[in-house]
Amino acid sequence: MDPGVEFLGHNLPYPIFISCMTGGSEKGFLANRELARAAQITGLPVGMGSIRILFEHPELAPHFRLKELAPDVPVLANIGGVQVREEEHARLFEWVKRLEVDALVVHLNPGQELFQPEGDRDFRGIKAAIGRLCEGSPVPVIVKETGFGIRPAAVRELFELGVAFVDLAGAGGTNWVTVEAYRLPESERGPAEEFRDWGLPTALLLAALNEPPPGREVPPAAAPGGEPGGSRVLASGGVRTGMDVAASVALGARLAGLALPFIRDVAVGGAEAVVARVERQKAVVRAVMVLTGSRTLAELRSGKHWLDPDFRAEVDAFREAEAPRVPTAGSNDSNG
Numbered sequence: 480m481d482p483g484v485e486f487l488g489h490n491l492p493y494p495i496f497i498s499c500m501t502g503g504s505e506k507g508f509l510a511n512r513e514l515a516r517a518a519q520i521t522g523l524p525v526g527m528g529s530i531r532i533l534f535e536h537p538e539l540a541p542h543f544r545l546k547e548l549a550p551d552v553p554v555l556a557n558i559g560g561v562q563v564r565e566e567e568h569a570r571l572f573e574w575v576k577r578l579e580v581d582a583l584v585v586h587l588n589p590g591q592e593l594f595q596p597e598g599d600r601d602f603r604g605i606k607a608a609i610g611r612l613c614e615g616s617p618v619p620v621i622v623k624e625t626g627f628g629i630r631p632a633a634v635r636e637l638f639e640l641g642v643a644f645v646d647l648a649g650a651g652g653t654n655w656v657t658v659e660a661y662r663l664p665e666s667e668r669g670p671a672e673e674f675r676d677w678g679l680p681t682a683l684l685l686a687a688l689n690e691p692p693p694g695r696e697v698p699p700a701a702a703p704g705g706e707p708g709g710s711r712v713l714a715s716g717g718v719r720t721g722m723d724v725a726a727s728v729a730l731g732a733r734l735a736g737l738a739l740p741f742i743r744d745v746a747v748g749g750a751e752a753v754v755a756r757v758e759r760q761k762a763v764v765r766a767v768m769v770l771t772g773s774r775t776l777a778e779l780r781s782g783k784h785w786l787d788p789d790f791r792a793e794v795d796a797f798r799e800a801e802a803p804r805v806p807t808a809g810s811n812d813s814n815g
Contacts, residue, residue: 481775482764486734487553487581487619492522493761494728494776497753498646498715498736499557499584499623502528508542513745515548517753524553524734526584531562533574546579553581555621560587561599564608568615575618582618582643585609588625590678591655594671596662606640613641624648626655626716628679631688631801634712644711646736647685650678651717653739679797681716682730686794687801688712689731690784710780721763728764729779 484494497514501507511527518525527543545554556578558571563585575583587605592598613620621644622629622637628649629637637645660671689710714727715736727735744752773779786794 480765480768480773482761482768484733484776486524489524489551489553489581491524491552491734493724493757493764494732494734495521495724495757495760496524496553496555496713496734496736497526497741498648498738499526499555499586500528500738500742502530502532502542510742510745511542511545512548513750514741514753515545515554516750517741517757518545518552518554519549520750520754521757522552523757524555524581525549526555526736527557529557529559529562529586530574530578531559534562534566534570540577543578554579555582555584556580557584557586559599560585560605560609560622561592561602563612564604568612571612572615572617575616580618582621583612583616584621584623584646585612586623586625587629588655590627590674591625591659594656594659594663594674598659606636609637609642610640619643621646621713623713623715626650626653627677628681628684628716630679631684634688638711644713644733646713646715647681648736649681649684649714649716650676651680651682652715652719654678678716681714681718682726682790683794683797685712685714685727685730685732686786686790687797690786690794721760722767724760725764725767725779728776729782729784731780 482493484491497518500514501510507528514525525545527545530543532539533543543556556575589602593600609620609622620642622642623646625648629645629647634645654675654677656671656674656677660668663671710731710733712732713734713736714732715738718724718727718735718737719740724735740756741753744756768779771779771782773782
């Protein structure tokens with residue numbers, strides 16, 4: 480039995496990654512160091528918070544040099560979609576090289592930005608900017624949401640632009656609109672609270688992309704295979720347990736990512752607490768593989784799955800809603 484998976488040229492022992500979280504502050508610096516230490520011990524990829532701050536404060540570069548602490552695992556830099564549009568890509572690529580990272584993650588967070596007093600409000604041209612970034616980047620580009628999910632049609636568009644992996648980062652975990660609400664005066668928090676249940680759940684998006692509907696052998700919107708190992712889709716957003724990791728892989732994900740559980744572990748026990756959580760999750764993944772007769776993650780991913788009838792109905796309804804609309808005679812629907 481082999482629970483390993485190839486990712487960014489590295490052979491990982493398990494399909495888990497430490498998602499992008501923090502950086503640029505003293506506490507963020509300390510958290511990143513512990514996360515990087517844990518990544519090196521466990522052999523898992525680790526992401527960092529947005530490197531946007533380095534364009535104005537290059538002296539903070541040591542906060543983001545995780546490769547020095549995790550030389551043997553994939554390290555992921557992180558930048559916002561708006562910055563990809565506005566910043567010179569040559570400067571961004573220079574930081575990618577200086578930090579010696581293995582991939583560049585572009586995060587999409589319009590929901591969060593809309594409720595930041597200083598947030599961005601103009602999201603035009605970001606898709607085209609990502610395409611240009613992919614053309615010139617010295618490392619693979621990954622695109623992720625930040626807790627509200629990426630629709631299957633957008634996933635396919637991103638792959639066509641040259642994106643190497645898409646992290647769905649769906650609803651089910653941290654909601655950044657409600658997080659931003661805590662920064663607002665109490666009297667102004669009402670609109671943000673109405674978005675507490677906003678977003679597309681990670682499991683729904685995975686199933687819509689990868690699970691064939693009843694009576695069909697092939698899913699209608701499966702992500703292209705890409706490099707050896709199959710799926711180019713990553714799953715984060717509400718992933719908490721080893722069973723969540725196994726289910727994510729079974730539904731088609733290459734890797735499953737966690738953020739909040741690991742940052743809480745860092746706060747109470749440093750890298751050792753992160754390692755302990757990974758060990759628990761690894762035990763669950765291995766047990767799931769044994770009990771399903773899956774010798775590899777590819778077998779777990781391609782095996783037959785039974786979906787709860789209510790969940791299956793939700794997936795089918797979502798697919799129907801996502802299907803391209805055919806304009807009827809006399810229609811003014813310019814979107815088709």
